[in-house]
Amino acid sequence: MPNVIIIEPSQYLRMPWKNGLGETLEIQRHEDKIGLRFRISQASVVENGMFSDFSGLHRTLVLLSGEGMTLGHKNGSNRQLNTLSKPLNMARFSGGDETHATLKNGKIEDLNIMVRDTDTQARIEAYTAPCSFSFSNNDTLFSGFYCNEKCTLEIDNGEVVNGEIVSVDAHSTVIFSKDTRVLLSQGSGVFIQVFASN
Template sequence: MRILRAAGYRVMPWKNGGGTTTEIAVSPDGAGLDDFDWRISMARVETSGPFSSFAGIDRTLSVLEGEGIVLDIAGQPPARLTTASVPLTFAGDVPTSAALIGGPITDLNVMIRRGRMTHGVERRPLSGEIRIMPRAETTLVLAVNAGFTLLTDDRPSLGPLDTLILDRGSPELRLQSLGQGLLFVIALDRLAANH
């Protein structure tokens, strides 16, 4: 189990130069935009416009704060995403543009390399006591708008936007929310090698 503090995240420009993204975690460690297996980040979207294109990448997007966006993904009807929406998965190499509904937003962006990884993003209310059973190779737990305390012997606390990383085989996680918010549970698995 590892705890990543929000203060230590890396801020970098978007691939298309249209804004900045805050990288929470990437695998392998230190990988760049062209060679990661998976990447979890948050982006501040200040204006409507096109998304960066990522060849061979599948993405899942969630709105963390702000009124939301409408995504125009080529070949699909427009998708309206707000803080109440379920996470939306789409191909990162399909032309996509976003229109802000009412001012800037912050989004959570999960990207995986197609054919190498699979992933799932679960959005849960953060309130009371929560149990999480990490079944994936890597599970990330991110709290938004409130923190939580791990119900373990040393009872560490995580603040808003801090991240917990768990490996497969970790025991069931019990946590106590420190207020009302959202919890995102991101499951990442490597596909078996093709022979």
């Protein structure tokens, strides 16, 4: 359909973790002359342990499946705790924090969105059907919807009179290139929009 691209999990790029303790499925990545500007990826956490150091990036982590985990963050004398107990719970923290993950009861899957904290921001919202959301795509670096389960979306971006209904498989990502209104009639997922902050 016009102005929409669907990326399936088989198209994600499999990459080793920075700390060597696992691997991630890279969904989107953007680099410029300064370095990494943003990255969206999906990963499994199978054991308790420290997160990689991503100083200079702001992170949002969304629980996709599993019984949850607790994230403890330390930055100097500052401490923060996030408890993710059900799918689509999310934590926001600095990539430079010393972050330790403690699993509640075995493996979890998560979605990780990282943006450069000096000039980039992300709007990240979890949605469960039935609901609708809309957004402007002006001056954005990325706009997409990650489907955490099989989703049915009616996408109205002005190309079709009544919008077009699409069925998207679990763990696939829909990328938008125009201002869009989305009606989510089945499933759940995460809307991600990345844009310049200055």
